[in-house]
Amino acid sequence: MKEMAPREREASSNYINRDLSWIEFNWRVLEEAQDSDTPLLERVKFLSIVSSNLDEFISVRVAGVKDQIKAGYSRKDFTGYTPAGLFKRIMKRSAKMVSEQYKTYRDVTRQLAKEGILFTDYEDLNMNQRRAMDAYYHEIVFPVLTPMAVDQSRPFPLVHTQALYLAVLLMKEGDDPEDEPYFAIIQVPANLSRCIEVPARTNSKKHEYVLLENLIEQHIHTLFSGYTPIAVHGFRLTRNADLTLNEEGAEDLLEEIEKELRRRRWGSPVRLEVQKGIHPYALAQLKEEFEISDNIFEIDGPLDLTYFMKLAGSLKGYDHLRYKPVSPVYPRELLDTENMFQTLRQQDVLVYHPYESFDAVTDFICLAAYDHQVLAIKMTLYRVSGNSPLIEALAHAAESGKQVTVVVELKARFDEERNIAWARKLEKAGCHVVYGLVGLKTHAKITLVVRQEQDGLHRYVHVGTGNYNDSTAKLYTDLGLFTSHMVIGEDASALFNEVTGYSAPHNWKAFGVAPTDMMDKLFEKIRREARHAAEGKPARIIAKLNSLSNQQMVEELYEASKAGVKIDLIIRGVCCLRPGVPGLSENIQVISIVDRFLEHSRILYFENGAEPEVYISSADWMTRNLTRRIELICPVFDKKLQETLIRILELSLGDNVKARQLQPNGMYTRVVNENRQLRSQFEAMRIKTWKKSRIITTSE
Incomplete structure (x- = not known):
């Protein structure tokens, strides 16, 4: 097990700074990528997670610190840091983390090569492999590319946050080498595979990959006829991604968030990542355009390692390099019952994911949606999976005449667009869709089912610690409680009444x-x-x-x-x-x-x-x-x-x-x-x- 390099200690205080503590957490994630006891493709995933974690941290937390600095805010927080002092410390620690991450990347890729998984530069391919890659470039890649020149008549184009670009310097034949070069950028298409598998060499079982940006760089001359490329380097910009909503003045919160999502594309630059060895002129152009000088990371390796996650999951025949798959068991109390509601009348049931199956939650909601005795379903949705069966069940329940109320949290960060789509679909099906209370995110995870039975109405409740998301339920440890306890049911009803209507604060008996x-x-x-x-x-x-x-x-x-x-x-x-x-x-x-x-x-x-x-x-x-x-x-x-x-x-x-x-x-x-x-x-x-x-x- 590899030990982490010693790191700088926290300032003397009774409190640890939140952002510096988060960086320590991401170091612990990096440790999992460095741990030789962790299966190799799982180490690859942890490397990817380090990158995606840091992307969100920079675009939200660091962006907020920079906003404070721009506003001239200089008061210390309760941990003893001014925004300026905290920013310097964050940058110092983040730079160390990124350096360590790419050391780990080089170690992991060496280990992958030993297993027959290689990342090869175009120059190192044999002739047959080059022909195949040339054909792929001309048939698939070239038609998608758009070179964008930057000069007096063509202003700098919009650079999307966290997208990968190439900065290209060019000159014409006969130009004085001392003259300023021509400058252009190209976005590396995000809708094409970043890792392109190369045809295997003769009598070889190894899997070789070329990165898409490397392939484009080798063919850069095809995009600029009449010009000679003199430098090509990758760069990546991270913008402020924190939504700023005027909920009080928004007549329609859904429309306001849609507008704000569009504005996110123009968020102020927070971080610039550039390929190591980038040409000074190209770097100067980027710094001037983005007005950024104090948060530049020079990366010794491929920019944006989040692509590793998809690769690690797609490789076939390498199960020995992964954790053994987990087969969640269905909760025993609910396994042999003919009717889940009958079981819950008699006992509470606790489900522990991912060791126990999220199917129990899905079955509970689907049963409620199709059960003729169910009169109402009320539910909160914060983050759901891409093809959630819960959405279909709720839509069916509404279409069949049940009272269905769904509190959809539109402000779930980076899931806003998906939640807007679900909200519109549920509304079309006849569900009462509520977007919560002004100024508050609805983060509670709760479902209430009201059922007419022989002895009267009964409430059945599911309360969870995690989202109603069947995908993350396989990756996160979470708990869910099923209960028909009267006091919990009464509190659940009161909670939904407060969120969806006008109700005075409830005297909670359980919650x-x-x-x-x-x-x-x-x-x-x-x-x-x-x-x-x-x-x-x-x-x-x-x-x-x-x-x-x-x-x-x-x-x-x-x-x-x-x-x-x-x-x-x-x-x-x-x-x-x-x-x-x-x-x-x-x-x-x-x-x-x-x-x-x-x-x-x-x-x-x-x-x-x-x-x-x-x-x-x-x-x-x-x-x-x-x-x-x-x-x-x-x-x-x-x-x-x-x-x-x-x-x-x-x-x-x-x-x-x-x-x-x-x-x-x-x-x-x-x-x-x-x-x-x-x-x-x-x-x-x-x-x-x-x-x-x-x-x-x-x-x-």
Whole structure:
């Protein structure tokens, strides 16, 4: 297992900066690409994820910091950074990360070559291979290309965010070499395969690939007859992608977002990536056009490694270089039932994805859509897959006369266009489509089914920690609770009434709902643990979340730690809390697990004086989740299901293979136990059932 290069430590403060903490998270993702124990094609995927993560971070978070600098904002945040100081630190750490990423890229491609998967330059192909690539270029690539000259009569064309381009310098025969060259750009077509497989050499079983931009570069003369190319180099621009909506003044939120998506193409430049060795004149032209000088990355390798993800998934015959496929089991409680609603009348059911199948969720909604006794379906949609069966089911339910209400979150970042398409489709089918409340994203994941039965109306509820997305449910760890509990059903009805209509804040009996009372409820529970600790009663908090960055929440945890509460935090990504500081947080431990699946489930445990309370949640402990989104925490009342959730937490806390522990200095170190290795995700895959009072694994 390769160790990461030492990195700069965090500034002295009681808090860790959110953006710098995120960079540390992306380093942990990079570690998975560097880990020789990770199957080779999985390492390729992690390299791709590092790039896509950084793209989003730059286009949203760094863009926001740059906006603050432009506006002259110079106040320090609660972690002690001014925008200018933070920007410098982000750039320094990001540059180190990118350098390390491309070192890893070179190592991974060497390992791929040993397996017979090669990335070959056009110049190194044999004559037969060149002829094939020449034919591919002329028949497929050339007709798609558009050379765009830049001169006095032709202004610089629009450069799309995160698209790959070639900057071309040219001269005419007889021109003085000292004269300024002619300048043009070409967009590398995104709708053609970036990796072009080359015909195999004689008696060779190796797979060779040429990158599309390399092929274009070799044939660049075909686009500029009468001119001589003197330099060709790749570049890539990242623009500000954060939407700025005037929701109060928008008569139609859907139309306003469509307009803003179009404006995103012209977002201000935030980062410029250029190929190493780019001609100084070309670089000067790009810097002048984009008015950028302080966020330029010179890349020693192919720009934009996100193409690696598609390649890793498409290669045939290399299953030995991948993780073994997971076959999610269907929840046992729902497997043999003739009617899911009858089962849920008798017991709650908890489903743990991806180890248990998301088909249970799909079946629940499809059953409701086609069941004649169902009167109404109400559901929130934040991100759904490209061909989600849920959309078809909801549309059918509406067309068959059921009352179908769907709260579609149009502002789900980078999924806005897809959600607009679903919203229009659902509206055409007769669904009541609601776009949430002004100024708030609807991030809660909940479905309510109202069914007419012999003894009256009954409510059936599904509450999840993740999106209603059958694709990500195979890649993320998430939880879903099915219940017909009366109190949860009443709260679910009240929640939808608040989102879709005019209702005074509800006195929630089970839920905690942001932004109205979730934070206060969480603070009360944390303070209760502190009181119990002071009284000598059992006091403990375990929270499994994606991120923790809200200052007030961090301070409440510090106070609880000082009161003697043992606090275990399982935080995958950003964590602004600094654990293990004497007199402040010595009772707090923070671990992060980055492994095959994206840890996404949110579980909260409060000891409560030996009468534990356990919750699942849609919300992280970030300011946006607690104050600017509609979120919910939902209690799990069933004692056996509580035990299941506690065991999931214990499994994570016991991980000593993929867990990293956050140190007081802001760095992470691997958790190691030389006596017994426990890899929580792999252990979870071995478990045959989560519903027994004692977990049974296949080894028993």
